[in-house]
Structures are given as structure tokens and as C-alpha cells.
Amino acid sequence: MDDKPASVTRRKFATCAAAAAAGWVLTACGPRRLHDVSTDRLRQLIGEMEREYTAKYGTQVTVSDAGPMPGVVFGYALDISRCIGCRRCVYACTEENNQSRDPQVHWIRVLQMDKEHGVDFSHADAYYDSDQVPQENHFYVPVQCQQCQNAPCTKVCPTGATWTEKDGIVVIDYDWCIGCRCCMAACPYGARHFNWTTPGLPKAELNPSMHYLGNRPRPRGVVEKCTFCIQRVRAGRYPACVEVCPVGARKFGNLLDPDSEIRYIIEHKRVMVLKEELNTMPKFFYFYGT
């Protein structure tokens, strides 16, 4: 019996070293998440996206690669004492962010709640269908991605396809998402939506102003969600839902700017977050403006 461990022959060592080198080269040169690639490579990929979408939809598409602005963390506030549940925000969002029309994907769900029960998800109805709103003895709580500071969805993603940007927006890399839907299970707000089929988006309804982490067309089998209209807010504009709200219940701004509307609300109004007990620390606040 030979007690000595087999010595590594020169041939074996050379083979292993060559395999390791080949593996390293392949991983380094292979596809990468969009937030890992170099700026030049990102520009190149975005150019490819623009050409692809322009050809597919027959209109000139621009895809922005605007990064987070320094000194900015976005926050949102919604006045539940104002919201009348008209769902204008739901459809403005759909048009702005190129969601699938058929099958229907909505990033905002407006919940009708009983005044008797207060904010209580067990007494909420998203499918209310009344002639006129607001209905007596009811109030309305629109729910969309809460852009959590301590986001459960980004922690469970097995591929790292979703992460929080420096300005606080939780984004998804649609090319890296494998569609496992772990994030949907982790999200306590039902804010993430899955494309079960190829999104049905008519060419005429395409919004050609896009961002690579936001409203560019999604393939089948990936998850999507609200990004605070990243293509608009990184260009300094308000999100589409803020501008369309007929009662002005939706407020948006920079949490780090002490003179912003959002800071005024947090400092002067009665403010709450949904499911506070889960410690998700949303940057989406609900307040009572009255």
C-alpha cells in the first residue's frame, strides 16, 4: 500500500491551470449585469437597445443611461385624505412606463377601504366599480412599489438582478432576471408584477422616451415594478402619476433637501408608512393633509 499522497505531475498541474485560466477568461468576458459593466460597454449596450426598439416599434426611441444625481434620495408622499380613487394614476403610469396592455399589468393598485376599519388590508377592495368616486364611508389607498430602504426583494434575488440605486430607487435588470419570482414572494406590498407572456404593447402606444433601468420594453418571463418613473425623475421631472392626479394628492421630491415639499410634509403632517412593523423602511409615505 502506498501511504504517500499521489504527487501532482507536471501534466496534471498544467491541465488544471489551463482550465482555471479558461474559466476565468470566460466569466470575465461573458455577459454581465448592467450595473457591473463599464461606462463604455453600457453606452454600447444602450445603443444596441435603441436600434432594436426603433426597428421593432417603428418610432425613434431614446434610451437614457442617466445615473443617480449626487445628494438626492427620492421620496414620495400620498395624501390619503385627498385621494378620491379615480384611478387616473394607474393608467397614466401604464402609458408612461410601457406596461403590457394585454395581458394587463398595472404597477399601481388603488385599494378602496372602509372608514369604519381604517387602513386595513383585510377590508380592502381593488376591484371596486362605482359610477362615481369617492363613495361615501370609503377612502382610497393607492399602493405601488414603496422603494424600501431595507428592501426584502433585493435580498432574495438569487442572481442579483434587482438592487437599490444610490438615489434610493429599487431597479431591475431585465436581462439578468431569471423569472424565479422570489422577489414577488418577498415583497409585502404586492408591488412586483410578472410577465407571464410576451407583453402586449401596441406600437402606437409606445412611449419612446426610455431609461435602461425603467420603462424599456420587457421580455416575457421577467418581473417589473414602479421605478418612480426613473426616466423622468432623473431628468428633473415629476413622475407621471404626480402630474396626472386631479386632486393633487401625490407629492414627490428629494428627501435630502430640507426645502423640498416632501420634507415639509414629513415635518408638518401626520405621516405613516404601510406595514411599518416589517421594518422595510419605505420611502413612500402616506399622510393626512387636512
Place this chain on the structure above:
Amino acid sequence: MGKHVLGPIGLIVALAPWLSGCVRDTPPAAVGLVASAPAPAVRPEAPLRVEAPPPPFSDGVFPCTECHVEKDLPTNKTRRQLVDAHDDIVLKHDEEHRWCLDCHDAGNRDRLHLASGEPVAFEESYRVCGQCHGEKYRDWRVGVHGRRIGQWNGAKEYLLCVHCHSPHQPRFKSLAPEPAPLPPRMRAAHE
């Protein structure tokens, strides 16, 4: 060993005047209490520049002086039910206590006026509203009440109070909601 302890202590001692200065600066309310200068009862209003679309007049009513010329149509300041003109306006806005000339100026019909008598252009009608609805006016000025369009970090368009609230019937009208979302397929199959 001694050096390790003395280092941080020395730092704190060195910073002490600065730190205490910070603490003294923080509560501005306390400073206000100490200062004995009486605040003026009526503070002059800071000029407010508002980018807003023009007031939503009904067709053909403005300028009011088209019809309201003193020699053709002498001013009648008696409170009454209007019959010859403007009879379509139903006042549901503290109508027990007020009528047209409490906001519209009798001297210059193309203007409104404040309780003090100061004339106010229709473009600044929010000043008239703000006399009673001070809390809402304050929220509107800082951007918390009302709708904004434009840049979150720059130029934005405001709406006047009267763009959303008719001054004669200010309660916000109810709206027809957009269609409900389609139920998920499984839910539809089970119903």
C-alpha cells in the same frame, strides 16, 4: 496606555467650545422667546411668484367692465337675488353670510378685493381665498396642497385655487373612475 486615553479626551476638550456653540444655535424657538421685540400684528405678505395658467373664466364674462360701466349699469350694493344676469351662478360657499360684492370689487369690476378693501387681480385670487382658508393657503404655497406640474427640483406650474374649486361652489366634484383592473385568471374562473 496614558497616551491612548488622553488622546480622545484632548480632542473633546479642544472641540468643546465648538460643540457647545452648536447646541446653543439649535433651538431657534428659545431665542425667539428671549427676544423682547414685539412682532408686528400684521406682517407684510412676502411677494409670491406663481407660474399658473390664466384664471378659468366662463366664455365672454371677462373683462367685466364690458357691461359693468357705471353710467350704463349703476352699481347696486344691496344684497339681492340676481335675475337679469349671472342668474346661473348658484352660491354654495357660506351663502348665508356672503354675496357677490364680498369678493368682487364694486369700484373696479375687473378686480376682486380683500377684506381690507385692497384690490386684487383675478390672477392673484388665491389671496382672497387665503383670508379664510389660511391653513390651506399656507400648504398650497409650500406645494403640499394642490397639483404641480414640471420639475421636482426647479420650475413648476401651480394651479390657482379656482382651477379645481369653483369659487361659487367650491366642493370638489366627484368623478367617474377609470375601469377596474381585470381580475387574475384564476380568480375569474372561480367566480
